[in-house]
Amino acid sequence: xxxxxxxxxxxxxxxxxxxxxxxxxxxxxxxxxxxxxxxxxxxxxxxxxxxxxxxxxxxxxxxxxxxxxxxxxxxxxxxxxxxxxxxxxxxxxxxxxxxxxxxxxxxxxxxxxxxxxxxxxxxxxxxxxxxxxxxxxxxxxxxxxxxxxxxxxxxxxxxxxxxxxxxxxxxxxxxxxxxxxxxxxxxxxxxxxxxxxxxxxxxxxxxxxxxxxxxxxxxxxxxxxxxxxxxxx
Numbered sequence: 001x002x003x004x005x006x007x008x009x010x011x012x013x014x015x016x017x018x019x020x021x022x023x024x025x026x027x028x029x030x031x032x033x034x035x036x037x038x039x040x041x042x043x044x045x046x047x048x049x050x051x052x053x054x055x056x057x058x059x060x061x062x063x064x065x066x067x068x069x070x071x072x073x074x075x076x077x078x079x080x081x082x083x084x085x086x087x088x089x090x091x092x093x094x095x096x097x098x099x100x101x102x103x104x105x106x107x108x109x110x111x112x113x114x115x116x117x118x119x120x121x122x123x124x125x126x127x128x129x130x131x132x133x134x135x136x137x138x139x140x141x142x143x144x145x146x147x148x149x150x151x152x153x154x155x156x157x158x159x160x161x162x163x164x165x166x167x168x169x170x171x172x173x174x175x176x177x178x179x180x181x182x183x184x185x186x187x188x189x190x191x192x193x194x195x196x197x198x199x200x201x202x203x204x205x206x207x208x209x210x211x212x213x214x215x216x217x218x219x220x221x222x223x224x225x226x227x228x229x230x231x232x233x
C-alpha cells in the first residue's frame with residue numbers, strides 16, 4: 001500500500017500558488033461538513049477555486065488526501081510528558097484529547113484503519129504515548145499492548161458517539177428531542193425485561209451527551225485500573 005509519506009515529493013512549478021497546507025485545510029473542512037462520501041477531487045478543487053491540475057502537483061489520489069488529513073488530525077492530539085502529568089494522568093489526557101478530536105472529525109473512524117498512520121504527527125504522537133507507558137513500568141511488548149488497549153478503547157467507545165452526532169445533525173431534531181423519541185419507542189416494546197425497563201428509565205432522565213461522556217470516563221478509569229493492577233502483580 002503506497003503512502004504519500006514514502007513517496008518522493010515532486011516539486012511544484014514556480015508559478016504554482018496552491019500549497020499543500022491549503023489543500024489539507026480545505027480537505028478537512030470538506031470532510032467535516034460532508035463526511036467521507038462528500039470528498040472528491042472535483043469538490044476540493046471547487047472549494048479551493050483551483051483547477052484539478054494544480055491539485056495533482058501535490059496529491060495524486062484521494063488516498064493521498066486521506067493520508068494528509070489523518071496526520072493533521074493526529075497533530076491535534078495532546079500527549080503530555082510523563083514527568084509533568086504522571087503516566088496515568090498522561091494516559092487520561094491522551095485518551096480524552098483523542099476522543100475530542102474524533103468528535104470534531106467524525107469521519108476519522110471510517111479511515112483510520114484502512115490507511116497507514118505513518119506521517120510525522122502520527123509518529124510523534126505514538127512516540128510520546130509509548131513514553132507514557134514506559135514510564136509507568138511496562139516493558140517489552142507490554143508497552144505496545146497497554147497503549148493499544150487505551151487507543152482501541154477510545155476508538156471503540158467514541159465511534160458510536162460520532163455516529164450519534166451525525167444522526168442528530170441529519171434528523172433536524174435537537175439531541176434532547178431525538179433522545180426522547182427513541183426512548184419513548186423503546187419503552188413501548190411488549191414484554192420488556194424488567195432490568196431492561198429500568199435501564200431505559202435511567203436513560204430517560206439523563207442527557208445523551210452526558211450519558212456518553214460519563215460512560216467514556218467510567219470505561220477509561222476501569223481500563224487504567226486494570227493496567228495499574230497488572231503493574232503491581
